[in-house]
Amino acid sequence: MNYIIPVGLILLLIYATIKRVNCYEAFVEGAADAFPTLIKLLPNLAAMLAAISIFRSSGAVEILSRLSAPVLEALGIPKELSTLLILRPFSGSGALALLSDVLNTYGADGFIGLAASVCVGSTETIFYTMTVYCGAAGIKNGGYALPAALIGSLAGAVSGIALVKILLLM
Amino acid sequence: MIAAGIMLGIINGTQSAVLDSLTAGADKAVELAATLCGSYLLWMGLINIAKRAGLTEKLSKMLRRPLSLLMPNIGDAAAPVALNLSANFLGIANAATPFGIEAMKRLAELNGKKTAPSKEICMFLALNASAVELLPTSVIAVRSACGSADPYSIVLPTFISSLFAAAAAIAACKLFEEIRR
Structure with a gap:
């Protein structure tokens, strides 16, 4: 695994040299083209991260998780995981910190701990990814990609918990 | 979202903490852009070497057919889309994001001046929203x-x-x- 990138890079440079490409020049040219995109990205990131940060500190996450807990429980997701699942699409580092709390409270190898680990591992920070990618492409929003992504995450969590029961606890 | 957060903060009596977090969030954006900057410039530089050597074109041609099952009108975006998905799969996050940005830019070009995202863009975003990862x-x-x-x-x-x-x-x-x- 750890060799994939270095070996790939060496092969790339050897191949490019055979093809008589000026590697240094090509590298600088590509990097220079990339810079304007980053500048365009910054305002989008500022708005989104400010919104996420306020969303977390205002207690909205707790309120949403309390409201959604009964719905999630009906889908077989224990209520101990509702805050984690609400936070996950907004913040990757926040979700990992909360996962660590959950594992310390309920044990890393019990049902709650295993379920929490699988849920965090099989889902993504959707809002962050969407902000970066849409900002780069100059699109206002991802259209129906957001609800589709959220449906995907929910399916990941529900199937993940079922798989923990089938594969690990039976 | 910001408005709702501020209102909740006032209701809960935590308005000063909420306003602090607003600036903290904006600060984090600069930090994140700075971290992203290094790996983005690096990977785009390397991709340009591959492009000049004719490698990205070859990769695009090879993968256009399988990827077009999900995204019919993929064109030039096939190479960065494939690189993004494989970097995600291998868990190389700092390479996945640059490839993803590049893929989105090309998909947006194919979409022309339309403001509504094309179905290819939506599909790519949705694929990136699920973490299919080896480890x-x-x-x-x-x-x-x-x-x-x-x-x-x-x-x-x-x-x-x-x-x-x-x-x-x-x-x-x-x-x-x-x-x-």
Whole structure:
């Protein structure tokens, strides 16, 4: 695994040299083209991260998780995981910190701990990814990609918990 | 979202903490852009070497057919889309984002001046929203830090459920596409 990138890079440079490409020049040219995109990205990131940060500190996450807990429980997701699942699409580092709390409270190898680990591992920070990618492409929003992504995450969590029961606890 | 957060803060009596977090969030954006900057410039520089050597074109041609099952009008974006998905799969996050940005730029070009995202863009976003990853390294690290007897036990269920997540996201995309049409 750890060799994939270095070996790939060496092969790339050897191949490019055979093809008589000026590697240094090509590298600088590509990097220079990339810079304007980053500048365009910054305002989008500022708005989104400010919104996420306020969303977390205002207690909205707790309120949403309390409201959604009964719905999630009906889908077989224990209520101990509702805050984690609400936070996950907004913040990757926040979700990992909360996962660590959950594992310390309920044990890393019990049902709650295993379920929490699988849920965090099989889902993504959707809002962050969407902000970066849409900002780069100059699109206002991802259209129906957001609800589709959220449906995907929910399916990941529900199937993940079922798989923990089938594969690990039976 | 910001307005709702501020209102909740006032109701809960935590308005000063909420305003602090607003600036903290904006600060984090600069920090993040700075971290992203290095790896983005690096990978775009390397990709340009590959492009000049004619490699990206070859890769695009090879992968256009399989990828067009999900994204019919993929064109030049095939190479960065494939690189993004494989970097995600291998868990190389700092390479996945630059490739993803490049893929989105090309998909947006194919979409022309239209403001509504094309179905290719939606499908790509949805694919990136499910973490199909060989080894969820960060979760494994947290588990071993929390004293798990077997931190790797979650690898298989995580992988399978992320496939379910991806399948559900793809299916939802197709469904919404039909509805919009």
